[in-house]
Amino acid sequence: MLYIDPNVKVLATNEEMMGRKYKLKVSINNRVHILKFEASNFEIFAELIAEELGAQAGIDMAHYEVCEYKGRIGLITPSFLNVEGDELIISSRSLSEASQKICEENNLKMSLKDNTVENIIRAASIFDERINSKELSRELVKRWIFYGMIMESDKNNTNISFIKNRNMPLRISPDYDNSTMARMNEKVTDFVEAMKFGSDIYSITDNVKTALRMNSRSGDEFLPDFRIFVEKHGLEFKDIMDSFRNISVDAAIEAVEEMNDIQIPWEISFWLSKAIESRKEEMIKIFDEKVKKEEKTKVLK
Numbered sequence: 278m279l280y281i282d283p284n285v286k287v288l289a290t291n292e293e294m295m296g297r298k299y300k301l302k303v304s305i306n307n308r309v310h311i312l313k314f315e316a317s318n319f320e321i322f323a324e325l326i327a328e329e330l331g332a333q334a335g336i337d338m339a340h341y342e343v344c345e346y347k348g349r350i351g352l353i354t355p356s357f358l359n360v361e362g363d364e365l366i367i368s369s370r371s372l373s374e375a376s377q378k379i380c381e382e383n384n385l386k387m388s389l390k391d392n393t394v395e396n397i398i399r400a401a402s403i404f405d406e407r408i409n410s411k412e413l414s415r416e417l418v419k420r421w422i423f424y425g426m427i428m429e430s431d432k433n434n435t436n437i438s439f440i441k442n443r444n445m446p447l448r449i450s451p452d453y454d455n456s457t458m459a460r461m462n463e464k465v466t467d468f469v470e471a472m473k474f475g476s477d478i479y480s481i482t483d484n485v486k487t488a489l490r491m492n493s494r495s496g497d498e499f500l501p502d503f504r505i506f507v508e509k510h511g512l513e514f515k516d517i518m519d520s521f522r523n524i525s526v527d528a529a530i531e532a533v534e535e536m537n538d539i540q541i542p543w544e545i546s547f548w549l550s551k552a553i554e555s556r557k558e559e560m561i562k563i564f565d566e567k568v569k570k571e572e573k574t575k576v577l578k
Contacts, residue, residue, distance in 0.1 A: 278537055279353060281305075281312065281346040295435065301346075309358070312344065314351035319465055320456035322545055324352055325537065327427055327455035329529035330553070334520045336423060339453035343537045357450045362442045366450055369397050370434035376400035392434040394421050395492040401439065407446035416449055419517045421489060425499040426521060426557055427458040428482060432489040459552040460485060461545075469544050478555045504563055511567045518564050521557065526550045 281303070288309065289302035299314040324341045331338040344353040357366060367375070373389040373396060380387045380403065387403075389396045394417045402410050424432050431454070438450040456462060459482070468481050486497040495502045511518070526549045530541050 278350075278539065279342050279344040281344050281353065283347050285346075299351075309356035311354050311356070312346055312351055313354075314346075314349050316351070316456065317462045319461045319542075319545055321350075321352060322533070322541055323456045323458045323461035324454075325533045326526070326529050326541075326549065327429070327458050329532045330427060330524050330526070331423060331452055331455075333524040333529065334419070334423060336420060337451045339451040343539060354453070357438075357440060360440075360442060360445075362444045364441050364443070366438045367441055367447075368435045369400070369437040369439070372397070372404055372439055373400045373434065376403040379403050391490070391493045392488060393490045393492050393495065394418060397437065401447055405447040408448075409446065413449065415514070415517065418514055419520070420452055421491060422503070422514075422517065422521065422560070423452075424455075424489060425487065425503055426524075426560060427455065427553055428460065428485045428499075428556060429455045429458040430460075430485050430487060431457040432487070437489070459549055461549075465548045466544050469548055472551070478551050482552050482556060500559070500563075503560060507564050507567045511564055512571060515564075515568070518561070522561060524557065526553050 286304040287301055288304055291299050291301060294300040294302065294311075296313075298316065301312040303310050303312060321343070325343070328338045328341055339354050339357070341352045341354050344351055357363075369392070376399070377387070377389050379385075380389075387399070389400050394414075397417060398410055398414050401408050401413055420437075423429075436454040438453075439447050440450050441447055460468065468476075471481065472478065483498075483500065485499070487499045488497075490497065491502055491506055495505075527546070530546055530549070533539070534541055
């Protein structure tokens with residue numbers, strides 16, 4: 278756990294920051310950091326464990342550590358703006374609004390309002406013609422799959438950001454704000470109790486909604502849309518799916534405990550292992566069924 282000097286230089290107060298949690302922007306060793314407090318239930322552990330899980334799959338993740346500041350326990354994360362020339366972070370909402378304005382100015386009929394992978398790629402391409410749409414598409418698909426696997430329900434259009442730099446193409450920021458993964462913002466102990474009395478994991482997790490959808494035709498339930506995606510495009514992203522096969526909740530928790538010198542409550546370890554591992558197995562099963570179907574088709578031809 279990091280102990281933050283109570284006299285640390287505050288660059289922005291909570292009133293000047295966005296979001297539902299209490300936040301401060303501070304300067305430590307001449308680098309900007311964000312402090313977050315007032316996590317609901319077990320959200321503080323969600324951020325830490327999600328970082329490790331994403332990193333296991335090769336996703337660029339924001340780094341979080343547990344900290345104490347003026348007697349309050351929270352999380353600290355360094356700013357993403359660490360390359361010379363980085364100017365600001367544009368949320369996908371701001372990006373869509375700016376790109377929509379460009380469309381209107383050029384009499385292009387296009388709606389970019391929905392929070393979808395498809396619209397984010399379109400908006401980024403309109404905002405900055407230098408961007409590699411194919412690379413961005415693969416990265417967003419990978420993150421969409423990740424959010425579905427960890428059941429992150431609050432990946433709205435302020436929780437996906439891009440970094441602007443005049444010297445290079447617009448680029449997606451490290452992934453952040455996964456505090457609601459696997460319903461960790463709710464009373465996990467109730468879910469554990471429900472499982473003790475016969476509730477299966479699927480009845481508790483399959484109704485988790487998703488804020489980021491693949492396209493405007495998608496619903497807010499992830500698995501049905503994942504099936505559609507795999508049926509249409511799955512094999513194009515086989516390497517991405519393969520990167521998720523060996524992610525381990527247990528290994529992620531172990532890494533978090535060692536780094537922060539804390540003990541994750543057993544209820545959290547039990548719950549996340551059951552919830553995320555079962556979701557991972559279900560998604561891999563859907564994908565492997567598609568692979569077998571394609572292999573059988575090739576043989577018949």
